[in-house]
Every structure is written in structure tokens, then in C-alpha cells.
Amino acid sequence: MKKLLIITSGLICLFLNTQAQNKNLDKIVAQLGNNIILLSELNQQYAQYLNSGNPEDDKVKCYFLQRLLTQKLLKQQAEIDSVYVEESDVDQEVDKRMRSQISRAGGQERLEQFLNRSVLQYKDEIRPEIKEQLIAYKMQQKITENVNVTPLEVKRYFETYKKDSLPDIPTEFEIGEIVLYPKLNKEEKQRAKDKIEALRLRVKAGEDFGFLAKSYSEDPGSAAEGGDLGFFDRAGMVKEFSAWSFKLKPGEMSPVFETEHGFHFLQVVERRGEQVNARHILIRPQTTPQSLERIKLQADTIYKNILDKKLPFAAAASLYSDNKDSQYNGGMLLYADEVTTRTTFIPADKVDPKVFLVVDTMHAGEVSKPVAFSSPETGKEGYKILYLKSKIAPHKGSLEQDYTKFKEKAQQEKVERSLSEWFEKRRENTYIKIDSEFTDCDELKIWNKPTTAKN
Numbered sequence: 001m002k003k004l005l006i007i008t009s010g011l012i013c014l015f016l017n018t019q020a021q022n023k024n025l026d027k028i029v030a031q032l033g034n035n036i037i038l039l040s041e042l043n044q045q046y047a048q049y050l051n052s053g054n055p056e057d058d059k060v061k062c063y064f065l066q067r068l069l070t071q072k073l074l075k076q077q078a079e080i081d082s083v084y085v086e087e088s089d090v091d092q093e094v095d096k097r098m099r100s101q102i103s104r105a106g107g108q109e110r111l112e113q114f115l116n117r118s119v120l121q122y123k124d125e126i127r128p129e130i131k132e133q134l135i136a137y138k139m140q141q142k143i144t145e146n147v148n149v150t151p152l153e154v155k156r157y158f159e160t161y162k163k164d165s166l167p168d169i170p171t172e173f174e175i176g177e178i179v180l181y182p183k184l185n186k187e188e189k190q191r192a193k194d195k196i197e198a199l200r201l202r203v204k205a206g207e208d209f210g211f212l213a214k215s216y217s218e219d220p221g222s223a224a225e226g227g228d229l230g231f232f233d234r235a236g237m238v239k240e241f242s243a244w245s246f247k248l249k250p251g252e253m254s255p256v257f258e259t260e261h262g263f264h265f266l267q268v269v270e271r272r273g274e275q276v277n278a279r280h281i282l283i284r285p286q287t288t289p290q291s292l293e294r295i296k297l298q299a300d301t302i303y304k305n306i307l308d309k310k311l312p313f314a315a316a317a318s319l320y321s322d323n324k325d326s327q328y329n330g331g332m333l334l335y336a337d338e339v340t341t342r343t344t345f346i347p348a349d350k351v352d353p354k355v356f357l358v359v360d361t362m363h364a365g366e367v368s369k370p371v372a373f374s375s376p377e378t379g380k381e382g383y384k385i386l387y388l389k390s391k392i393a394p395h396k397g398s399l400e401q402d403y404t405k406f407k408e409k410a411q412q413e414k415v416e417r418s419l420s421e422w423f424e425k426r427r428e429n430t431y432i433k434i435d436s437e438f439t440d441c442d443e444l445k446i447w448n449k450p451t452t453a454k455n
Contacts, residue, residue: 262285
């Protein structure tokens, strides 16, 4: 059975600008039950393809139409099963995609020039489509939520490989880390606090908030958008930030306050129930030589306690590490590819090059001396203590060594098979009509089969 496209939020493209089509020239290119797909919808998808730098190819429209049919069928079932998404989730996804578009365009003004409309207008246009995508994705999750594989099924899946076709597994590492950033004292923080307070007074005196955010904010995720963070709920930000965001009224500005990221002040733009749109400016206190020396002494002490077996590495990570992603995972780093969920086994070419230089010379079970580093995201300096739990040499895939990998692949195959069977049954009992312009599309032949459903 031919596999269908699996809809995921990461694969569903965001509409890009197209000239508004004359409704008199628009036409229905497909009907699925009571849902229709217009030529304008298809052309918007094709515009995304072209604007991403791809060559013209009308055959690609077959793929886009298949994807839209898949989405409509899932949406139709979602309506029957009362599967819905919260409006706040739709708002978050719209804002997330808009931030991505603004970043790629080089700023909000450039994006609005490209779209020939305001961002607010564009958000209203794409919202219904994004909502439908989220509903379709949630429906797909419901269809496959109880699909699991047994050890016997994993073994059978493994046995489908011929001996000479087993995948080559590259060198893999299991690595733990304790990340230590300097803790600045009051005097060391004061320079950053003075700087941001001066910026807040400039805004208060009438200077443009967005311009100052673009010029001075040290938040790489929002500075280019004039500090705009889009809509978020109370759980979407650190507690100090959320507290001020939901305390203020639209247009009001907070005093300077501190979070784990640095010093901020914010202005509320809009409030929608339990969602707020705010913009902010962030100034991060700068590390000093004295603070680095203090954290180096702490790192040396932790390292010695681990070597002397006074403190297990995992316990030290939970007590001292500033990496929240691994702190309560025994300090172990996790990796995820397009198939596997999250695993502690990291391919050699995916290990941070600076970390690789250290662990490649270590033996399993060893702990490194504190290593100076700087965060690639923020440039913040600190020290790491690295732990090499294991190093697995390159080998042919085996069920004993790579059970988790084959389990994930077997699970994925079973999920795809379950979805294909579900779609096959629904297509047989759903009225589907596709415009003759697309009858030659190979991707759509399974959708053109005669159905028992009546219009």
C-alpha cells in the first residue's frame, strides 16, 4: 500500500504573499465530503515553494494537493470525534511562525513591504489555515496514540534486513556535563542595570521602543523585531517576566527587573484573555575576570570531590549544573534525529567540536578537568566538567547494541502503516472529486478510486 504523507507541524509550510485572486476566476480543484479546496489555496502553497528558491515545476502542485486532501480528511474526522485545539494554541503557533518569517525577511518592516500589507492583517489571513493544520495534526496523533511495538515485533522488524543491508552505525558517545556560569555580585551587575535604566528613561521620554530594542537589546530572539515577543501565556516565560506581563495594562511599561537571563523592562502591547503580547529590552550583565576566577575555584572543588568519590557525577550535576536540560538527567546530554526520540547516544559528528576534542582522548568512565567555554547562544563564559560514560566504535547495526534504534524504526513503520490503513478506509467511504486538471498526478491516483460514499 502506497504510504501517505504524514502531516507534522514541522512539515506544514507557512503561506507566503501572493496577489489576491479574483474570486470570479477561482475554482474548486477538489471536494472531499463537505470540504472544498480552491485553486487559490493550491497557488498559495506553490508560491511558498517558489519563494523558497525552488525552480518552477507544475508537477509539485500534485504533492501540495495531496497534502491538502490529507489535511481535509483529518479535519473532517476531527469534527466527528470532537477534536479541537485551544484558540491560545493557535495564537502561539501564528506568532511563532510570524517571528520566523520576520527573522528571515530581516525585520518586520521588510516583511510588510514584501507582503504589501501589515503583519496584523497577514496574521488574520493565515490564522484559519494554521488552525486547520493544528487540528489535523492533533487528529493524527489521536489515530496513532495507542500504536506501540512489542519486543517480538522489533525482532521481526530487525529480521527484515538482509545481513549486508544492515545500517552502518557511526562512532557514538554518551556524554555528561556539569555547566557552571559565574554568579555576579551586586557591584558587577550594576553596570548592566544602569545601562538598561537609561534606556527605559529614554523610552519614557518619548524615544521609539522598537528602535531602541533593535539597537541595544541583547535578546537575539526578539531584538530584530523591536523586542516584540508575540503572544504568550503565563507558563511561556520565566516567572518574573510573566508576573509583570500580566500585571500591566496595554501601553503600560514595567520598571527594570531581573531574571535568570539578565535585566529587562517590558511594555504590554495587547491582552487577549490569558494571553499577552509584550515587547522588551534585555541587557545581560557581563562576566568579569574576578567572577570567572570564583567559578573556576568552585569547578575545581567539584571535580576533586568527584575524583575522590565524595560525590557521584550525577549528584553533582543535579546540585550544581546550570544546564537545566541535563541537570536532572544525571548531567547526560540527549540527542534526537528525525526518527529516534531522545537518546543519550550521540553520533560523533553531532558532538560539539570543542567537547569532542576533550572526550575523544578520554576513556569510558573518566571525568575531565574543568574546561573553559562560552555559550554559542549568548556568548556567556563559564566552565564545564565533562564525563564520558561510553564510547561505541563504528559497527553494523545489531539488535543487541542498537535495540532502541530499531525499536524506534519499527514504531515509525507501524505508525505509518496504521495511518495508511486509516486513510484507506476513510477514502473508501468519503465522497472525493478531483478536478480533471489533476487526473494525471501519480500522487492522487489513490484519491481518485471509486468510492461507495454518496455526495
